[in-house]
Amino acid sequence: MALLRIEGAHKGFDGNVVLRDLSLTVGLHDVVALIGASGSGKSTLLRCIDGLVPVDAGDIWIGEGDDRLEVTAADADLDAIRRRVGIVFQQYNLFPHMSVLANITLAPRKVLKHSAKDADAQARELLTRFGLAEKADDYPDRLSGGQQQRVAIVRALAMQPQLMLFDEVTSALDPQLVGEVLDVIRELKETGMTIVMATHEMGFAREVADRVAFLHAGGVLEEAPPQRLFGSPRHQQTREFLLRVHAPGVGG
Amino acid sequence: MTTPAEAPSEAPEAPYVDPQRRSRLRARGRRDTLVASLSTVVVFAILVLLVTSSPGWPKVQETFFNWDAAVAAWPELISAFLLNIQIFLVAEVLILVLALLVALGRGLTAPVFLPVRILATVYVDFFRGVPTILVILLLGFGVPALQLSGVTNSPVVWGTVALVLSYTAYVAEVYRAGIVSIHPSQRAAARSLGLSSIQATRYVVLPQAVRRVMPPLLNDFIALQKETALVSLLGPVEVLRAAQIDAASTFNYTPYVVAACLFVAITLPLTRLTDWLQRRDQRRRMSAGSS
Numbered sequence: 296m297a298l299l300r301i302e303g304a305h306k307g308f309d310g311n312v313v314l315r316d317l318s319l320t321v322g323l324h325d326v327v328a329l330i331g332a333s334g335s336g337k338s339t340l341l342r343c344i345d346g347l348v349p350v351d352a353g354d355i356w357i358g359e360g361d362d363r364l365e366v367t368a369a370d371a372d373l374d375a376i377r378r379r380v381g382i383v384f385q386q387y388n389l390f391p392h393m394s395v396l397a398n399i400t401l402a403p404r405k406v407l408k409h410s411a412k413d414a415d416a417q418a419r420e421l422l423t424r425f426g427l428a429e430k431a432d433d434y435p436d437r438l439s440g441g442q443q444q445r446v447a448i449v450r451a452l453a454m455q456p457q458l459m460l461f462d463e464v465t466s467a468l469d470p471q472l473v474g475e476v477l478d479v480i481r482e483l484k485e486t487g488m489t490i491v492m493a494t495h496e497m498g499f500a501r502e503v504a505d506r507v508a509f510l511h512a513g514g515v516l517e518e519a520p521p522q523r524l525f526g527s528p529r530h531q532q533t534r535e536f537l538l539r540v541h542a543p544g545v546g547g
Numbered sequence: 548m549t550t551p552a553e554a555p556s557e558a559p560e561a562p563y564v565d566p567q568r569r570s571r572l573r574a575r576g577r578r579d580t581l582v583a584s585l586s587t588v589v590v591f592a593i594l595v596l597l598v599t600s601s602p603g604w605p606k607v608q609e610t611f612f613n614w615d616a617a618v619a620a621w622p623e624l625i626s627a628f629l630l631n632i633q634i635f636l637v638a639e640v641l642i643l644v645l646a647l648l649v650a651l652g653r654g655l656t657a658p659v660f661l662p663v664r665i666l667a668t669v670y671v672d673f674f675r676g677v678p679t680i681l682v683i684l685l686l687g688f689g690v691p692a693l694q695l696s697g698v699t700n701s702p703v704v705w706g707t708v709a710l711v712l713s714y715t716a717y718v719a720e721v722y723r724a725g726i727v728s729i730h731p732s733q734r735a736a737a738r739s740l741g742l743s744s745i746q747a748t749r750y751v752v753l754p755q756a757v758r759r760v761m762p763p764l765l766n767d768f769i770a771l772q773k774e775t776a777l778v779s780l781l782g783p784v785e786v787l788r789a790a791q792i793d794a795a796s797t798f799n800y801t802p803y804v805v806a807a808c809l810f811v812a813i814t815l816p817l818t819r820l821t822d823w824l825q826r827r828d829q830r831r832r833m834s835a836g837s838s
Contacts, residue, residue: 345739378741388736392755401750402740454740 296359298323298458298489299344304353306339306513313339314350315513321458321491323359326484328500328521329493331510332536337493338385340510341460344491345382346373357458378406381451382460385467387443389435389450395422396431399450407454414453421449425479441472448479459483461492497540501525509533609799616801620793624802627789628809631775634703634785638710638775639768645715650722651748667719674716680777683709687781706778714771721763725756758828765821769814776810786810 299321306314313336321327329337342348344355346366355366357379364376390398399421400414409417422428425445435443444464451459461480465473477499483490484503494500500507501521508518509528517524517533528534564572598604652660652667674682686709691700699705729752737747757764779788786809790802 347735347739373738374741374743377739380739382739384732384736386732388732390733390736390751390755392758401737402742405746405750406741450740 296323297321298325298358299491300354300356301340301344302354304340304343304355305351306336306343306348307351312513314343314353317353317510317514319508319515319518321489324487324489326490326503326505327492328504328507329491329510330495330497330500330507330536332539335510336513337510338462341382341462341491341493344458344460345380346371346376347382374406378454379456380458380460381454381456383444383447383451383462383464385463387435387440387447387467389443389447391435394432394434395427395438395446398435398446399453402450403453418449418453421452422446425449425482439472440468441475444468444472444476445479448476448483452483458489458491461490461494463493463495466495495540497525497537509536511536611800611804613799613801616797616799617805619797620790620802620805623789623793624786624805624809627784628786628806628813630703630783630785631772632813634707634710634775634778635768635772638707638714638771641711642714642718642768642771645711646718647722649715649719650726653719653723654726671716671719674713675720677713679710679713679774680780682713683777683780685709686712687778702781703778703783706781706783710771710774710778714767714774718764718767721760721767722756724763725760726752728759729755761824762821765817769817772814772817773810 297320299319301317301319304314304317305312313334317336317340319327319340329340331337339348343350344357344366350367353367357364357366357376364379365371366373366376389395390401393401396415396418399418400409400411403409403414403417404411419428419431422431425448427442427445427449430438430442430446435446438446444467448459448464464480465476468476473496477496480490480492480499481503492500492504504521506518507521507524508515509524509530509532510516511530511532517528517530524533525537528537601607649667649671652663653671655664683706686705687702690698690705691702733751733755734747737751738744742750775785776787779785779791782788784792786806790806793802794800
């Protein structure tokens with residue numbers, strides 16, 4: 296069962312082609328890692344899925360059957376789509392004028408119309424689950440990068456999305472803080488969350504992804520289970536990319 | 548070698564400062580305070596001496612700093628000043644609301660709202676360019692001259708309207724500067740959580756923007772409080788007018804000085820409030836985990 300379907304997506308910015316005839320299907324409970332060089336369109340693709348960036352051509356659907364929403368439809372209800380899709384950015388983007396708790400409860404209260412009490416209870420439960428319970432009343436600038444990023448993930452989860460998008464969520468972090476964020480994603484996979492993540496962490500992609508898609512020249516050049524893609528890449532470009540990121544001494 | 552700090556691992560550890568260095572720092576602190584007070588006293592003593600020893604000082608003291616004249620003018624001045632206070636209290640509330648609407652209007656990007664955007668832009672361009680004093684004269688004398696039935700001729704009302712029109716343009720720009728200073732990723736994060744555009748503005752962009760522009764915003768209000776004196780041009784007896792009348796009948800200018808002191812007295816709290824708001828905001832963000 297496909298939760299996300301992308302067919303022939305095109306996107307350009309000021310004459311630069313970023314996505315070119317890109318197609319990708321993600322099944323329910325799948326974890327798909329997007330890899331590729333900087334500028335290969337990973338971030339743009341995630342933003343297109345969430346409707347933050349409109350595609351120039353092609354179709355994107357989220358859900359299946361009657362429940363299906365077309366992101367690219369002319370009359371698409373993007374707010375409804377975004378309620379269904381959670382996205383976490385490289386730069387956390389927490390709201391600095393709100394406490395951690397207020398960051399997490401804002402959307403459930405204002406969008407889902409939950410009572411403050413229910414939203415608070417749910418937020419505290421999520422914070423406890425991810426080891427952030429005592430940070431509930433802190434402001435974001437008091438947290439480490441890793442903690443901020445975990446809060447950003449919790450904030451997206453509070454909307455109970457069907458699909459989570461991670462846009463290089465560890466790229467802005469100090470190396471020693473990467474692990475705690477990856478742990479959260481591991482746990483999400485355990486709960487059966489459908490995940491599409493753009494990542495530079497090849498080791499992590501290999502470990503948690505069900506499938507890895509290599510983006511090149513705006514499209515998915517090669518897509519396979521991690522063992523196959525990392526073990527015996529079929530395309531010359533994939534091999535070159537993997538050689539570049541697997542610098543001597545880095546396992547993977 | 549210094550002795551290592553004894554820090555029990557349980558209690559919150561006080562920062563360790565070398566005792567010698569601490570006493571040196573204290574000594575320097577005392578010296579700084581002494582130098583600061585001394586230089587202040589000397590400078591002000593010289594200023595006072597310069598002014599009071601000038602040949603015309605007795606005359607100036609008699610005409611500008613006459614205690615009896617001040618006491619005599621006080622009741623009229625203070626009651627006239629109430630009008631200034633009324634004008635700016637009403638004007639400030641209106642400006643706060645209208646300027647926000649204008650700023651938001653200028654930020655509307657959807658094609659449907661193009662007329663709104665054009666109107667708001669033309670309005671801001673026009674009223675930022677025209678001197679406030681001209682707006683006051685044009686409205687205060689122009690509207691009553693139209694002899695419209697059902698429309699007030701009150702110079703206080705039209706003077707206030709003129710101030711509102713003029714300052715709304717400035718304050719709208721202050722708001723807008725705050726709004727565009729918030730990084731687009733904040734709006735993107737809000738929208739990605741399913742918040743509508745209006746909700747993203749209301750809960751995420753505006754609170755941060757207003758906080759950021761609080762000092763220039765209050766600065767404009769301090770300027771507005773002074774400019775209520777311009778309404779005197781239309782005739783109503785506010786504090787400047789009252790001082791003028793008094794000075795004309797007594798040939799003593801002390802009422803002007805009293806009026807000036809009243810304006811300072813009313814703007815000072817606002818200035819201090821600005822500082823306090825900023826400090827409180829900073830403290831609130833720095834102190835954490837209080838629950």
